[in-house]
Amino acid sequence: xxxxxxxxxxxxxxxxxxxxxxxxxxxxxxxxxxxxxxxxxxxxxxxxxxxxxxxxxxxxxxxxxxxxxxxxxxxxxxxxxxxxxxxxxxxxxxxxxxxxxxxxxxxxxxxxxxxxxxxxxxxxxxxxxxxxxxxxxxxxxxxxxxxxxxxxxxxxxxxxxxxxxxxxxxxxxxxxxxxxxxxxxxxxxxxxxxxxxxxxxxxxxxxxxxxxxxxxxxxxxxxxxxxxxxxxxxxxxxxxxxxxx
Amino acid sequence: xxxxxxxxxxxxxxxxxxxxxxxxxxxxxxxxxxxxxxxxxxxxxxxxxxxxxxxxxxxxxxxxxxxxxxxxxxxxxxxxxxxxxxxxxxxxxxxxxxxxxxxxxxxxxxxxxxxxxxxxxxxxxxxxxxxxxxxxxxxxxxxxxxxxxxxxxxxxxxxxxxxxxxxxxxxxxxxxxxxxxxxxxxxxxxxxxxxxxxxxxxxxxxxxxxxxxxxxxxxxxxxxxxxxxxxxxxxxxxxxxxxxxxxxxxxxxxxxxxxxxxxxxxxxxxxxxxxxxxxxxxxxxxxxxxxxxxxxxxxxxxxxxxxxxxxxxxxxxxxxxxxxxxxxxxxxxxxxxxxxxxxxxxxxxxxxxxxxxxxxxxxxxxxx
Numbered sequence: 001x002x003x004x005x006x007x008x009x010x011x012x013x014x015x016x017x018x019x020x021x022x023x024x025x026x027x028x029x030x031x032x033x034x035x036x037x038x039x040x041x042x043x044x045x046x047x048x049x050x051x052x053x054x055x056x057x058x059x060x061x062x063x064x065x066x067x068x069x070x071x072x073x074x075x076x077x078x079x080x081x082x083x084x085x086x087x088x089x090x091x092x093x094x095x096x097x098x099x100x101x102x103x104x105x106x107x108x109x110x111x112x113x114x115x116x117x118x119x120x121x122x123x124x125x126x127x128x129x130x131x132x133x134x135x136x137x138x139x140x141x142x143x144x145x146x147x148x149x150x151x152x153x154x155x156x157x158x159x160x161x162x163x164x165x166x167x168x169x170x171x172x173x174x175x176x177x178x179x180x181x182x183x184x185x186x187x188x189x190x191x192x193x194x195x196x197x198x199x200x201x202x203x204x205x206x207x208x209x210x211x212x213x214x215x216x217x218x219x220x221x222x223x224x225x226x227x228x229x230x231x232x233x234x235x236x237x238x239x240x241x242x243x244x245x
Numbered sequence: 246x247x248x249x250x251x252x253x254x255x256x257x258x259x260x261x262x263x264x265x266x267x268x269x270x271x272x273x274x275x276x277x278x279x280x281x282x283x284x285x286x287x288x289x290x291x292x293x294x295x296x297x298x299x300x301x302x303x304x305x306x307x308x309x310x311x312x313x314x315x316x317x318x319x320x321x322x323x324x325x326x327x328x329x330x331x332x333x334x335x336x337x338x339x340x341x342x343x344x345x346x347x348x349x350x351x352x353x354x355x356x357x358x359x360x361x362x363x364x365x366x367x368x369x370x371x372x373x374x375x376x377x378x379x380x381x382x383x384x385x386x387x388x389x390x391x392x393x394x395x396x397x398x399x400x401x402x403x404x405x406x407x408x409x410x411x412x413x414x415x416x417x418x419x420x421x422x423x424x425x426x427x428x429x430x431x432x433x434x435x436x437x438x439x440x441x442x443x444x445x446x447x448x449x450x451x452x453x454x455x456x457x458x459x460x461x462x463x464x465x466x467x468x469x470x471x472x473x474x475x476x477x478x479x480x481x482x483x484x485x486x487x488x489x490x491x492x493x494x495x496x497x498x499x500x501x502x503x504x505x506x507x508x509x510x511x512x513x514x515x516x517x518x519x520x521x522x523x524x525x526x527x528x529x530x531x532x533x534x535x536x537x538x539x540x541x542x543x544x545x546x547x548x549x550x551x552x553x554x555x556x557x558x559x560x561x562x563x564x565x566x567x568x569x570x571x572x573x574x575x576x577x578x579x580x581x582x583x584x585x586x587x588x589x590x591x592x593x594x595x596x597x598x599x600x601x602x603x604x605x606x607x608x609x610x611x612x613x
Contacts, residue, residue, distance in 0.1 A: 009553055012546045016310040019259045035557050038568055043557065046504070046573025049255050076570035166570075 001025055005054070007033040008043050018049055026051040030067065031059055038070040045076040053082040057107065064108075065116055072123055073165040077204055082107070084170050088177050089113050091131065094124050097184045102176070125189070126164045131171065131181060133191040137198050137208065138219055145223075152193050161196040169203050169211035178217045258505045263305040263542075265345075266317035266519065266527060268512035269338070272327030275353055277383055278427075279420030281459040282320040287328075288513045295337040297514060300540035302344040309542050314506070315377065316345040319527070320459070322381070323350040324359050324403070330366055339370045347375040351418060354380060354399040357406075364407045376407070377414040380446055381454075384419045385427035387442040396446055417447035418524070420456045421472050436479050458528035466588045473593040476523050480595035503577040509535065509545065518548065520579030522593065532586040556581035565592045571599055 006014055006026045018024050028044070030036075030053050035043050044051055055064070068090070071083045089106050092099050093113045099106070108116070117124050136151040146152075172178050201207050213220045273284050305311040323329050332338055342348060348371060367376070380400065386392045404413055424433040432438050439451060453476050457464060464472075503521050510517040510527050517533045520526045537544040556576040560566040566581060571594060575581055580593060 009550070009557065012550060015255060018255065019310050022256065034554060039557050039560055039572065042570060042572045043576075045570070046577070047255060074568075074570060 003027050008035050027054050030055050037066050041070050041074050041078050045078040071167055075162055075166050077166045084174055088174050094128055096186045129189045130164050132189045136191050136193050156192040157195050158192045159195045161202055172212050172217045173214045175216045253505050260310045260312050262314040262506040263311045264315040264508040266319050266510040268319050269332045270321045270326035273321035273325045279422030279456055281456045294514050297540045298341045304542040313345045315347045315349050316342050317349045322352045324352045325356050330362055333366045347377055349377040351379040351381055354396050357399045357403050360403045360406045375411055376409050379416045379418050381418045382443055384433045415447040417451045418454045419451050421453050434479050452524040454524045455526055458526050463530045469587040470589050477595045480598040520583050552582050564590045
């Protein structure tokens, strides 16, 4: 992989260089970039080339928060590891996971994360609500199981494509995040069936499955094996009396 | 349905496509509604024009990551144009056009008497190229069976006469004008209805041509907005389901339609930027003129980079653009630039249709 330092918008010459060498990843200097916040992310999402953000820790914290706001609210998808890790930090703190043990040298301090959560409670709560509800999607994926549980009929249905920003799908491909979140979190948010997110091809023309099922999230394959009795786990032990909400 | 061939993502591409519209033809016996073409506006092709165009073609080449793709032979009905044979057989024109992969013409198919002669000159000078014939259909005649039959019969006859070794691509065009001025306004404004009436005549969908951009002076803000908004309303009202999205090429539907495809217009030695608003917007107003002196692709790129940045920085001044996930696509198409030069801040794009076509989740009820 070749790293190319850049600002956005990318000069045409750098795009041409990428034409000829697809191993290039652009490391975007956010502070020097001419575009900021939502417009910055929209540009990167539209360009859709491998990229990450470079940001100094002394960058203004309020401007950093604005960038995170944009990432969590935008209705497009940008694959930016730097922001994924910050949001993972926020979500884990929001559900009371001790992040000191799992995040090494995070960009934001715990105090900065806590302040973010405190000042954006509704936004963070929506992300937590969605992730907390993903076991319903897991069940929904298994026809036989869902014929019994009928999650779309037995849970609160949210029919709002823009309930959270679309970058939420990136969370499920962060190594260790989903497992840690689901096994450690103390959230008590009631699960909901997110109708457009779970049933439509709304994420850049792909279904949620394309993002949820990946090498860093084994929940679908584990449940599949359990259902086929290939591992000694009864799905009912995992989900309990889930049909009753 | 075929996708537009030049659509694509940066990550899947190794070059840009370069399209150029040439204002070469003069003369047309028809007066189609909504047509604002200057039928005698093309100056004779000169040696100076030839030298400049050859320099451009040398620069928009593989060494600079470009592939010349479509040469649009504008602006009149090619089967009706007075100078079609003279233009296509001019050795200088032949040399310039042969840099491209495809020649694109437009016609009403209402007079095909020159088809034999045109076929001969095409076969003699352009036999290695693809052809594309855009059929211009009058929207207020879609219920006229005799008219539609004439188009069908003449189209088949022309294709037979031209006898091209590869499949001639067929696209459909309708001029944008005030459809309320027609007797079947409500039917015309129903895209489904229009599409079903004429779909047998071409491959994909109807492209809506803003010929009014060709007027001598810049359109007023109201005039421009009304035309764009009529089409926006039609697409939003007619095409908001995934089943219908199969119709959509509409030169506009996919987010990446303008990401790697660069298109410009050339008229009498001057080059113009060509935004993509439902169809390529052709206008020869000074705001769209590309300042060049050396006739190189770098000068076009400098212009592109300048207006790209301007559009992104102006997004906050527009009513909806800054927070809109379609912003990048609209900037690529130059739509915010068109809005800016026409003093418009309201959205011109059929966002409901765009969301459906691009699998972005339907917008909440009441959105447009």
